[in-house]
Amino acid sequence: MxxxxxxxxxxxxxxxxxxxxxxxxxxxxxxxxxxxxxxxxxxxxxxxxxxxxxxxxxxxxxxxxxxxxxxxxxxxxxxxxxxxVRMHYNSATESEGDWLEERVADPFDKTAEDHIENSELGLAIYNCLEKLPTKQAQVFEMKTILNYDTETICNELNITASNLWVIIHRARTAMAGCLEKNWF
Amino acid sequence: MSDKLFLSCDEASHTCDKAQYKEATLWGKMKLNIHLVYCAACRKYAKNNAKLTRLIKRKPVTLEP
Incomplete structure (x- = not known):
């Protein structure tokens, strides 16, 4: 063998x-x-x-x-x-158990603070996008924010797919660095 | 993309970018995961990349200032 x-x-x-x-x-x-x-x-x-x-x-x-x-x-x-063996303390009747944790406000609820934070985030993203070279910003915006297909963008801007991915990569690196400084 | 089991960092970050738009292939993602096991630099890049996607997804950004 x-x-x-x-x-x-x-x-x-x-x-x-x-x-x-x-x-x-x-x-x-x-x-x-x-x-x-x-x-x-x-x-x-x-x-x-x-x-x-x-x-x-x-x-x-x-x-x-x-x-x-x-x-x-x-x-x-x-x-x-x-x-x-997990206990479903809340399933029997509506108020049985009455756990304190579940009576306080939902921390994931949208509050005014969240809205402010979100609009600040939008602003930060916009500012970072402005610092990119025009071409990168344009492609990144179409791809990431407007969610266009790769093909659509390629046809629109007359570039190849691998071209697009290189631009996206550079834009993403720059955006991540910029947001790292201004947001995180 | 080539058929190698081990990607170079360039190929790995390319797959990682694609994955952010759900355009990476099954085996592409597998190979990326294998690469991430032993490449700290790409792990960091992948982490930041995912973070960026999350931030932008969190709010549909309107571009009018």
Whole structure:
């Protein structure tokens, strides 16, 4: 039997779809499956020197993935156990329990202070935007604030997509730096 | 984008920018996460980037001064 080689650079292109499909049929949650697959790749990288070459790379990765899936089910089951003993002190009748914390004003409620803060934030964003070069400000505004599609902007300004992303990157870096100074 | 598992910082920040507009691909985001595990500079950039998105989302900014 030939020895199998291990080459992490090929993993994504060779196995990501396979591993993802394998996982999603077992956990039926796309996000979770995605996380599990990336954890598998990471674990595989960490354990690369333990790879003996007896099985193919794919078999080896699947065996790691199986462990990850088992761990995932252990974790959500213990969460469920905890959730079941949680007390719903407010569900029985309207005022039963009468917890003090729930009688005070909702801290996430919109207040006058929030409105002032928000308009100050708008002003800060506007001021920072003004400091950017015209082109960057224009693209950033269209993309981030007006939520235009990449394609629309590209057609409008006659630039390529990669061009746009470079401009966006520069604008975002500048905006983050500027807001860091004036707002945070 | 290339098929490598390990991104350069340039590629990582590009994916990170795209992710702010929900335009990054599934595997792009995976590779970004792997990059963030070992790259402190990009972690910082990603954090600030997300913060900027959050700030702007918090209020639909009107641009009339």
């Amino acid at each position: 030939p020895d199998h080689k291990i080459d992490p650079n090929q993993w994504i292109s060779l196995y990501s779809d396979y591993l993802f499909n394998y996982t999603v049929s077992r956990v039926s949650d796309r996000d979770m499956a995605q996380d599990l697959v990336s954890e598998t790749f990471l674990a595989g990288l960490g354990a690369m020197k333990n790879f003996k070459g007896e099985a193919s790379e794919r078999t080896w990765l699947i065996s790691i993935l199986k462990r990850k899936i088992i761990d995932y089910y252990r974790k959500i089951n213990s969460n469920k156990g905890r959730a079941e």
